Amino acid sequence: MKYVDEFRDGEVAATLAEAIAREADTGRRYAFMEFCGGHTHAISRYGVTDLLPANVRMIHGPGCPVCVLPIGRIDMAIRLVLERPEVILCTYGDCLRVPASDRLSLLKAKARGGDVRMVYSAADALALARKHPEREVVFFAIGFETTTPPTALVIKQAQLMGLANFSVICNHVLTPSAIMTILESPEVRELGTVPLDGFVGPAHVSTIIGSRPYAFFAEEYRKPVVIAGFEPLDVMQAIRMLIRQVNEGRAEVENEFTRAVSEEGNLKAQALVSEVFELRRSFEWRGLREVPYSALRIRAAFAAQDAERKFDLAFTPVPDNKACECGAILRGVKKPTDCKIFGTVCTPENPMGSCMVSSEGACAAHYNYGRFRDVPVVAA
Amino acid sequence: MKYVDEFRDGEVAATLAEAIAREADTGRRYAFMEFCGGHTHAISRYGVTDLLPANVRMIHGPGCPVCVLPIGRIDMAIRLVLERPEVILCTYGDCLRVPASDRLSLLKAKARGGDVRMVYSAADALALARKHPEREVVFFAIGFETTTPPTALVIKQAQLMGLANFSVICNHVLTPSAIMTILESPEVRELGTVPLDGFVGPAHVSTIIGSRPYAFFAEEYRKPVVIAGFEPLDVMQAIRMLIRQVNEGRAEVENEFTRAVSEEGNLKAQALVSEVFELRRSFEWRGLREVPYSALRIRAAFAAQDAERKFDLAFTPVPDNKACECGAILRGVKKPTDCKIFGTVCTPENPMGSCMVSSEGACAAHYNYGRFRDVPVVAA
């Protein structure tokens, strides 16, 4: 696969690893947060950590839209589809297994008779509404800035077509607000408590919003940001660039992913998004609690496509498991293995907290890809 | 089973057989038509023919509501249930396999996705409508006078309850008109062509209409009628009574089934039926073609419960198979084995004509119970 395989090359990785080892100052420690689950996945999947010097540590951020989706939002969708037999609830495959209240999930709601369907694309949800005029098709939309424009498009199309039986539960969230929340957390603010020397910035989010929005963090919080592609060589190169900035005392926004990300981003998509959506005053993120101005809702002009208005859906917050350390993990204060219930009560089959929900969450990634490092190899 | 087993007693049968043999005039032939499928069934099921003298012959009449249901009526129901997904079509088990056009039947329409359900009682159809307010429940009602009162009752109940999603396709037919048609057929009228010396009159139809309606035939056409129960001893006794009438030159209505049939019948049921139904000017009977004033339709006062009006259903007559001899068989002119396609093209699994449709039809009864008599026992 062109533009993919070249960025996964093991031999190049070895030379990059050498370069990083050479450039990293052995006298200090580096801690970088990759905001995105995509980076978390690449790091775990390709074993990038093994190629980094011991004094370079990666912290897994909250950048997985499935992980940060609060229980109450899934509950809302489950109630809707179980109470109203006319509803077809469609959503991306990722959302189906997210645990909700009463040991349910959308998949389990389906098993109880709810008409829940997986779609590959927002367009498929729209097509379903056209195919079943006698049903109410509700698209449960999640995602960061990357996934928002397709949702905006189908909402607009539904309005143009006068498609009365299509609506959306909008759970789209915003990357910069989440980064801000992390930077504003007491541990990060009080210098020294939590070391956070810079960010690997989102790849595909940035294709839409461009590199400019990150300038604020670099300038205001003095944190270097390197936007990087989701291939493992991209990540390594970004780490190398972050190390250089730290070494040189710079805090700039750099772009490793120039092949797809420009400064201004995708203006067409941005315009579409602001036509259809507006900011929510506040939105709950699993693991981060309420984050101000961190999510989108459907504008009044598209009220007919807003399932929350149409079906009068109410959000009821559900507290996370008390033992869950997700908040601290997302802020870089703790590691998955610091959680008492990691790998026992909390496993990918029965996740207790947001970080275990999708394979891109810090706990799930460690469980699936890394837990073998926590136990000594025992002879049979 | 009290009032059942006593009327199936083999020892009593033997004495009755002796009595019949004794009373039948060996110098003449007797031919009686049992109008009802119930009698046909009893005769075949219990082997009554084996107990009759060779000069007493039973002719199977058209008294099976399933057999006489014209293809076009089933087509109508199939179109309805296949074209309208909101329709639940319910009917008695007997109707499910009746062949319709395009090699379909209600059972096969079900296999093609139509929501066809078997009910044991008209009341179950009504209950289904109450259980599924979001669906249209259509009851495909068949039957003679016996089965009509329950249909009348549920139509009235639906109106009282204001049950807007319940309606009926009425296929109820009338016994006396059918008997008349047979008596009016040229073969029977021209004395000598077809011998028809009397009728075994309906058992359960008569519990409703009483014995009086048959007086006309006895008087006008000089045909003895003996109303008989559906147990085999009832049939034998009725035959014996018919033989006596013939021998004595009488043509009266006699009642063998006095334990359940009175002269006036069930007045309550009669009143209900005339409140809800009115005569159709004409109705097609399979095997007999159009028979004037031979069926019922729902009165205008109950139009909301009349599926034919509600869904604007049109009846399209479908000709019977050309080779089929049903008409002649029903009039006593031919026997099933006189039909060229009996037991080859036409079998119970693939009936071509009305007499093969239900096990009470003359051809099906002979196929299922009697065809072993047509072929000599062949050594292996």
Add this chain to the structure above:
Amino acid sequence: MCLAIPARVVELMDEDMARVDLGGVRKEISLALVDEVALGDYVIVHVGYALSKLDPDEAEKTLALFAESGLDLQAIAEGSA
């Protein structure tokens, strides 16, 4: 046609319903089409509805008529013996 069977009323219920017994099998049926049914009566049941009551005396008489032929037979047999 018109499958119907005599069954004994063993319980009178609300709304014109009754439970009948046939050889130990019990089923709920409707009495809406017949009047004055009492516990212990036999009714003729068709598609879940009683169509008429069964008259036990008439049933006996009919059975006696059957038997009569037997008596005849015997008498004749004896006469011819």
Add this chain to the structure above:
Amino acid sequence: MCLAIPARVVELMDEDMARVDLGGVRKEISLALVDEVALGDYVIVHVGYALSKLDPDEAEKTLALFAESGLDLQAIAEGSA
């Protein structure tokens, strides 16, 4: 998050649709969110939509940057040999 992959446009279709190729696998996607896509262009595909075009020159430059570290390494290795 945001699984997306570069794929080559092999057919432009009606209504902003296109067929893309990824390692021999072909899929219909929407170009409604990007302007001026030409046959042969690589686009980044996410949930059935192209999010942006991929710039081949920039890709080459990035790969060159990776290689640069290799060259450095080699130079150093040679230097220290």
Add this chain to the structure above:
Amino acid sequence: MQANYTRPLDLKRGRVDLSHGAGGRVSAQLVRELFARHFANPALDAGDDGAVLPAPGPGERLVMATDAHVVSPLFFPGGDIGCLSVHGTINDVAVMGARPLYLSASFILEEGYPLADLARIVESMARAAREAGVPVVTGDTKVVEQGKGDGVFISTTGLGALPAGRTLSGNQARPGDAILVSGTMGDHGMAIMAQRESLAFDSEIVSDTAALHGLIAQLLEAAPSVRVLRDPTRGGLATTLNEIASQSGVGMVLEEKAIPVREQVDAACELLGLDPLYVANEGKLVVVVPAEHAEAALAALRAHPLGSDAARIGEIVEDANAFVQIRTGFGGKRMVDWLSGEQLPRIC
């Protein structure tokens, strides 16, 4: 952390979901905590793709039989799909004259089916297998989406050992042979029908579901000349007799009065317009045996608790048309044909 922890199945409130059939960790857990636990035996416990089993003794042949079980409702008076799926297949092996040795079981579960009910079914199945002495040695489980299954389907396959020299087959019936049945006809089918929402009636009818290999062993010891054995399941006695008649190219003449039918089954048939000769059995035998050994065979059947109502119901006659005739209790004669279509309650 525990290296490989899984939280136990929620057998109280849990339901089958697609992951139980996906072949991963959850599937393995279902096998371990439910199937393997109840069926426990060394061949199954090995946990391999197939079970390794001792072969039958020298000179013996194998008998293999299979049945798909799709009964509705899944629980019925006298049993459930679990024990039924054991009995049904054991009987198909046993009527060939073979000693049933092993069973395999393949489950197709519908998404959403309560695990508690599944557990009851598996327990019942395991109990039936244990009581019959025929272990379930290998299995498979798939899960289908809701609306693409009906709770639980179980296909079982049985393996048995057939002693040298024994030949039981539907083609062995010979004119003059006697026809026996091991008990009352129609109990199973009528017990199921009584549960159908649309027909519901009250009765004490219970399914006769039972494993017949014990009864058969006793029968074959007393009457080794038995020619045909068959269990009259779907289609009832009528259809089974027609099968045998057509396989052997013979006719039959039955004596209606001799065929045992419980009063309540008879009454329910009257109510629904059915004929008990077409109603399914799951614990009964049809036996064709040379007339001279008929009484010995009958006595052997009656000596066993599962054969106490056994009866001699007719005889084989010469007839290349393979007609099954019956002398009615009324004194007439008629045919008993194959089941045509399926058994539907009638009003006419």
Add this chain to the structure above:
Amino acid sequence: MQANYTRPLDLKRGRVDLSHGAGGRVSAQLVRELFARHFANPALDAGDDGAVLPAPGPGERLVMATDAHVVSPLFFPGGDIGCLSVHGTINDVAVMGARPLYLSASFILEEGYPLADLARIVESMARAAREAGVPVVTGDTKVVEQGKGDGVFISTTGLGALPAGRTLSGNQARPGDAILVSGTMGDHGMAIMAQRESLAFDSEIVSDTAALHGLIAQLLEAAPSVRVLRDPTRGGLATTLNEIASQSGVGMVLEEKAIPVREQVDAACELLGLDPLYVANEGKLVVVVPAEHAEAALAALRAHPLGSDAARIGEIVEDANAFVQIRTGFGGKRMVDWLSGEQLPRIC
């Protein structure tokens, strides 16, 4: 009149209805005109409740395996549920080291399924059985109402003969052993996924469905020391390796670059967010063999048309935690865990 005439099945326009499963004349016709016609073999033709079969040779043990097949769609590039149900079960018998001898087949048909499609499936099944030399000797067919099935489900059970002294089991892997696969991973699962309406993409990916007993025979001849054989079906290679690791109480270290995956399968996985190591195969083997015989085993696999892409992908290590580790092509290391839940396409 003909004494027992039935009009032939309408295999062009007809559909399955409930009477095909009711056990009567129509059921018998379906068996005769479709199943028996295509599967034709003496054991099945006898038409009895069970098949009578020669037992394996002296000293041989039996192997019995079963699988329920519920694939959707029923026809896919490279095969259909018919041949799949033959291959899948033959493979489960063959990976135990046994010579597959016989198959049983149990069908659960959904009312309304076109008879023409059923006939195609049965033909494909019969062809697969014929080519494999493993006859379908007994069967059963049930029909469920529409909305209570999904076209056609087929459960097959296989019987094989295991030569004396041979022990292949998931519990035989020992530290130091080599791990081989017989070809590319993920072809079957991806061929199926490409057909799903919700994911539809175009590719030349075809299912690898195949009977592996020929390949296995060749392998075992060249390398009789083989310890474990398994076909990595549902759950893919990853799950199969975890099963073996946990049965044997050993760990594994794989070499990612060595695992063969077709380019298009790889690309489709990228598109859908899936990992080819978790995607099902239906004609591939996992082999665990002592290191000293690994190359002989590999050569034997490669010499067979079904093993031309065989590769040595890793080795068994000591690890009571039974972790499967992998050295990524990138140069790092990670775990390859059991499939968790089921494989769902991802957007994240």
